[in-house]
Amino acid sequence: MTADWKVVLADACKQSSQSAVARRIGYSAAVVSQVLKGSYKGDEHRVQQAVEGALMGLTVDCPVIGEIPRNVCLEYQRREFAFRDPDGHLIIISEETDDPVTAAED
Secondary structure, three states: OOOOHHHHHHHHHHHOOHHHHHHHHOOOHHHHHHHHHOOOOOOHHHHHHHHHHHOOOOEEEEOOOEEEEHHHHHHHHHOOOOOEOOOOOEEEEOOOOOOEEEOOOO
């Protein structure tokens, strides 16, 4: 990344508010504050990924639903396993490749 994610986070907070930015990245305002102060004890790398997805436009290639913002991928990973993706598509595992695929429903 060319831009430092913490600088991007701080700039976003200056343009809006910590609460609004926190909602965009899927964390609490307290987490945003702690990250900016350098006192966050949690997984800072996950916060970085959320910032890079929500505020910096980074995407990942999801094997089930295609290219999505990195922060959306993290949100999906936090959820309990379901046989449907967040859009309601049925997910199955391919017998040939062991990869998850979205099943066509009739």
